[in-house]
Amino acid sequence: MSLDVFLRHRFGAFALEVEFRIARPCVTALFGPSGAGKTSVVNAIAGLFRPREGRIVLGGRTLLDTGARLCIPPEERRAGYVFQDSRLFPHMSVEDNLRFGWRRAATRAGPAEIAHVIELLGLGHLLKRPPRALSGGEKARVALGRALLSSPEVLLLDEPLAALDAARRGEILPYLERLRDETRLPMVYVSHLVEEVARIADEVVMLRDGRVAAQGPVFDLLTRIEAGEGAAAGAVIDTAVAAHRAAEGLSELGFDGGRLVVPLLARAPGERVRVRVRAEDILLACEEPRAISANNVLAATVSAVRAGAGPHADIQLACGGIRLVARITRASAERLSLRPGMPVYAVIKSVIVDSSN
Amino acid sequence: MFGQLTPEEAEALLLSLRVAVVAVAAALPFAMATAVLLARTRFPGKLVVDGIVHLPLVLPPVAIGFLLLVVFGTRAGVGGWLYQAFGIRFVFSWTGAALASALITFPFQVRAIRLALESADPGLDAAARTLGAGRLDRLVNLTLPLAMPGIVTGLITAFAACLGEFGAIITFVSNIPGETRTLPLAIYTALQTPGGETEAARLSLLSIVLALAFMTLAEFAQRRLRR
Numbered sequence: 255m256s257l258d259v260f261l262r263h264r265f266g267a268f269a270l271e272v273e274f275r276i277a278r279p280c281v282t283a284l285f286g287p288s289g290a291g292k293t294s295v296v297n298a299i300a301g302l303f304r305p306r307e308g309r310i311v312l313g314g315r316t317l318l319d320t321g322a323r324l325c326i327p328p329e330e331r332r333a334g335y336v337f338q339d340s341r342l343f344p345h346m347s348v349e350d351n352l353r354f355g356w357r358r359a360a361t362r363a364g365p366a367e368i369a370h371v372i373e374l375l376g377l378g379h380l381l382k383r384p385p386r387a388l389s390g391g392e393k394a395r396v397a398l399g400r401a402l403l404s405s406p407e408v409l410l411l412d413e414p415l416a417a418l419d420a421a422r423r424g425e426i427l428p429y430l431e432r433l434r435d436e437t438r439l440p441m442v443y444v445s446h447l448v449e450e451v452a453r454i455a456d457e458v459v460m461l462r463d464g465r466v467a468a469q470g471p472v473f474d475l476l477t478r479i480e481a482g483e484g485a486a487a488g489a490v491i492d493t494a495v496a497a498h499r500a501a502e503g504l505s506e507l508g509f510d511g512g513r514l515v516v517p518l519l520a521r522a523p524g525e526r527v528r529v530r531v532r533a534e535d536i537l538l539a540c541e542e543p544r545a546i547s548a549n550n551v552l553a554a555t556v557s558a559v560r561a562g563a564g565p566h567a568d569i570q571l572a573c574g575g576i577r578l579v580a581r582i583t584r585a586s587a588e589r590l591s592l593r594p595g596m597p598v599y600a601v602i603k604s605v606i607v608d609s610s611n
Numbered sequence: 612m613f614g615q616l617t618p619e620e621a622e623a624l625l626l627s628l629r630v631a632v633v634a635v636a637a638a639l640p641f642a643m644a645t646a647v648l649l650a651r652t653r654f655p656g657k658l659v660v661d662g663i664v665h666l667p668l669v670l671p672p673v674a675i676g677f678l679l680l681v682v683f684g685t686r687a688g689v690g691g692w693l694y695q696a697f698g699i700r701f702v703f704s705w706t707g708a709a710l711a712s713a714l715i716t717f718p719f720q721v722r723a724i725r726l727a728l729e730s731a732d733p734g735l736d737a738a739a740r741t742l743g744a745g746r747l748d749r750l751v752n753l754t755l756p757l758a759m760p761g762i763v764t765g766l767i768t769a770f771a772a773c774l775g776e777f778g779a780i781i782t783f784v785s786n787i788p789g790e791t792r793t794l795p796l797a798i799y800t801a802l803q804t805p806g807g808e809t810e811a812a813r814l815s816l817l818s819i820v821l822a823l824a825f826m827t828l829a830e831f832a833q834r835r836l837r838r
Contacts (some may be wrong), residue, residue, distance in 0.1 A: 299740050301740070302737050328741050334741065341732075345757055354739070354752075358743030358748075360743075382747075401742075
């Protein structure tokens with residue numbers, strides 16, 4: 255199911271002009287610093303915000319076309335929305351909250367599907383409770399379930415984890431991953447956190463000052479974040495567990511470009527694992543370093559050198575089929591005379607495994 | 612001096628309660644509609660409507676009683692028509708007392724409900740919209756249930772005010788024992804009678820007990836709803 259979005263609007267001095275297209279059903283992250291216009295975009299998709307000019311088409315159904323004076327009201331858009339503050343109805347039990355959207359859905363989920371959502375989100379023991387008796391994480395899960403059971407055609411998530419602390423966030427993310435892997439429901443996920451985007455998203459639309467700064471697959475896009483954007487640049491790598499070296503307490507992850515060694519993971523060989531390597535965690539060497547403590551040294555080719563405004567330079571690397579980015583000082587880049595096409599060795603100081611199943 | 616209520620006292624008490632219940636119940640749907648109109652819509656002349664709704668708060672009750680007499684008297688336009696066409700008569704009848712009480716206490720209900728509607732979280736309304744709930748659906752299933760504490764507050768305040776209404780009732784429907792002589796009118800009558808001070812004191816005490824019982828009940832209801 256494709257999603258086409260075009261919006262143009264002015265809020266006082268802030269101009270919003272966003273255009274992007276998602277061709278296949280996947281998790282699209284709207285990523286950018288706060289104030290970039292992310293929430294306005296999802297509100298426009300949901301119909302809660304009507305831009306001065308805009309056109310939104312979801313899977314061939316036109317939701318908004320200001321040119322044709324068409325604006326389908328939110329109650330008919332079938333866009334499930336998970337709000338940052340969950341917005342559960344305080345006068346209803348969890349069960350009645352879940353049923354609210356289900357009752358009003360065009361095609362109601364059957365009992366098996368309902369049971370599945372309740373099981374997927376771990377809501378079984380919460381059904382009779384009022385929302386005020388729920389923790390933040392439980393509220394987020396109920397809000398997610400409520401949106402899912404309204405049989406939406408797209409799921410909009412506006413920083414659904416923002417109100418939670420890091421531990422709670424880690425508790426919810428696996429649910430979202432399961433949702434992504436088990437349903438083919440397109441999702442638009444608003445976030446300003448690289449960790450979340452790296453873990454959940456397939457496609458990233460990067461917003462900055464009300465405009466689309468970049469769009470692309472998550473594996474490419476995070477390498478392009480510039481210093482000072484409030485987020486750590488880095489690369490997301492899709493790997494599979496290749497082998498365990500239990501005696502040494504290590505696991506090997508294979509990917510198109512080599513192998514990475516990480517602390518032992520509780521995953522079966524062959525299972526897919528997304529890992530992230532931050533730009534600051536990569537050192538570059540022109541010759542293969544031999545006597546070195548780092549476990550992960552990958553052969554790569556420089557594909558671009560971008561000097562930032564500060565003392566740093568971002569070096570884009572191609573390593574097999576994947577892209578990496580290393581943030582080193584401009585002085586080092588000049589000393590090593592790094593040029594596109596040059597073979598180098600990327601010494602990886604640490605690999606972040608975000609998934610924690 | 613306490614002992615049992617005399618038949619006259621019991622009559623006045625029951626009449627007061629009946630008038631207040633009917634007045635509050637009859638006014639509630641109109642108060643809700645008016646509150647929704649004032650809280651949720653914009654239309655030209657809204658300020659004027661708002662002013663008219665609040666008029667009974669500032670007008671002397673006697674003036675309202677007189678106006679009711681002018682409009683609903685059996686020889687007046689509306690009153691005459693109602694009497695001729697349907698045989699409905701408000702003057703000198705307890706229903707007239709209820710009508711006068713309803714009008715006087717209408718602003719209390721409207722204000723409380725409107726306040727509850729205006730303090731409602733628009734975010735919940737937006738959430739309900741994304742879940743497929745239309746306008747009326749949201750009003751019935753979300754807005755009004757959430758405004759329930761406000762609605763109850765309005766009902767209680769209006770009920771209490773009804774029990775105390777005097778001027779409009781005596782002007783509009785006179786002081787007829789068993790028909791329009793509510794507690795305040797009975798106290799007034801006792802004071803007009805030589806040696807009636809004891810009776811007035813008994814009735815006043817009855818009013819105090821009633822008021823206290825009612826306020827306690829109201830507080831209890833509020834706590835249950837707020838939980």
